Amino acid sequence: MFDNRLIFGDNLLALKALEQEYSGKIKCVYIDPPFNTQQAFEHYDDGYEHSIWLGLIRDRIEVIRRLMTDDGSLFVHIDDNELGYLIVLLDEVFGRANRIGIVTFKQSSASGPKAINPGLVTTNNYLLYYTKNKSAWSPNRVFVPGERDDRYSxxxxxxxxxxxxxxxxxxxxxxxxxxxxxxxxxxxxxxxxxxxxxxxxxxxxxxxxxxxxxxxxxxxxxxxxxxxxxxxxxxxxxxxxxxxxxxxxxxxxxxxxxxxxxxxxxxxxxxxxxxxPLTNLWDDLLSNNLHNEGGVSFPNGKKPEALIKRCLELSTQPGDIVLDSFGGSGTTGAVAHKMGRRWLMVELGEHCHTHVIPRLRAIIDGMDQSGISKAVGWQGGGGFRYYRLAPSLIINDRWGNPVINPEYNAAQLSEALAKLEGFSYAPSETAWWQHGHSSERDFIYVTTQNLSAEQLQALSDEVGVERSLLVCCAAFHGVTAAKASERWPNLTLKKIPKMVLSRCEWGHDDYSLNVANLPMAEQNEEPAPQATVKAKPRAKKAVSSTPDLFSMDAEEGQE
Structure with missing residues (x-):
């Protein structure tokens, strides 16, 4: 069970990278973005000018909507600071008719230091609940424990x-x-x-x-x-x-x-x-006293596993795919894993390595019996893959011209472009020009060479009339693209920089919602292998740059 993915990198780039493979496949999305409270937290800087914050959220929400299934559900966790504005934004992106409701989540009680604050004591957060298409939406009916009904006498x-x-x-x-x-x-x-x-x-x-x-x-x-x-x-x-x-x-x-x-x-x-029956007031899931849940501490950020469990009970079945692009301490992945859902998590902060990975390892080992473990009978198992967002595939050279990033070796470049073009990356051991395929007769070849007419003729001859080949090269000369299609009907020629520029954003390292003071992993730092994980270092770094692919290191657990 290695469909689960933990992605280290900027969440907007990661969301865009997921589109090709996961568009229309995500059944439930839970996100807990920074609340824009103008306060500093241990793991996040949470203070943006209001319109900037909304713009950053909108960028992500638009991609998330494309990733969702037609009957998929979105839960956005927020406080009252940006609540009203976020509702309007989500109404615009998803359509007001697809707003299911607004859940009031009682996060704490009116006690402790906050109780002495003047005015109202804030105890609640909110979950904005949307579906992609309400006419296709079919939620599960969820019940919660209640008081004895004394009318039954x-x-x-x-x-x-x-x-x-x-x-x-x-x-x-x-x-x-x-x-x-x-x-x-x-x-x-x-x-x-x-x-x-x-x-x-x-x-x-x-x-x-x-x-x-x-x-x-x-x-x-x-x-x-x-x-x-x-x-x-x-x-x-x-x-x-x-x-x-x-x-x-x-x-x-x-x-x-x-x-x-x-x-x-x-x-x-x-x-x-x-x-x-479950109502829109969730006052039975207080998030106090959960500092040890999952074996990690995440002040002012961790949410109860029971809260995510309830969202998944409403919107998913075992085997469905769950996404959280603000991974935080890893609660969404932890709960989805224990409930038999497949999951994708994205996290940019260093706590991806210090919090999320150790937490997931303990779950795989069956050592984590906190949170919902006993409620769902969790005993361990499963696994996940760890991905690191790769650098930009296209950069500017010193004259300002877009060129292929020299950090990419031949294998990485081939895998990146195969993914971008919808091919399965599968280099042939016998045919040097077969780097991947989309069918039994359709192949892709990637090279940084400038190909001449003579080289293209030799390539066409080897491919033969029964097969077709997409040729991705730095440049070709001696013939125009239009003439090439007439002369070699079994070849399709594309110049790499141009084809990538037309498909992706490029030259960006960070679209972060938390631009300031977010710790970044060292370039050569890898998470330590875990006890149950058979780490399989890969010579290849599967892909990309721009929002289309990842560099991957496998984190595999027991089935």
């Missing part, structure tokens, strides 16, 4: 008998019988402040026979149920039933419906609990 004491003879007793009486206690006062003395917990546990474990009665209008049920309802009103000593195909039956007593507590329960993280 009756228990069927003889549930095992035929329904017609069911007898109802009070909930407290049923609980006392189960606990073998004489009175409610005795129960209070025994359980003290845990009495409500014990009662709730009893209700959930007996949800199939805990009930309440509810009035129901005859017009609101089908003919069979209406008949049973009327009979129950006439004979108030018996329970009447109206079966339903594929659904739970209706039960009526004394002219009212018996509603079972079972409908209020769900299995959440392997435990049956009282549950309610």
């Amino acid at each position: 009756k228990c069927i004491e003889n549930f095992e008998d035929h329904f017609s003879g069911w007898r109802l007793i009070g909930l407290r009486e049923a609980f006392l019988r189960s606990a073998k206690l004489e009175s409610w006062d005795v129960a209070k003395a025994k359980f003290a402040d845990k009495l409500e917990v014990k009662l709730s546990e009893f209700v959930v474990s007996n949800a199939h026979r805990i009930v309440r009665t509810a009035r129901v209008a005859a017009k609101d049920v089908n003919e069979s149920a209406r008949e049973a309802l009327e009979k129950s009103a006439e004979d108030r000593t018996r329970v009447f039933c109206s079966p339903r195909e594929g659904k739970d039956a209706y039960y009526f007593l004394g002219g009212e419906q018996l509603v079972f507590y079972k409908s209020k329960t769900r299995v959440i993280d392997g435990v049956t609990v009282t549950a309610s």
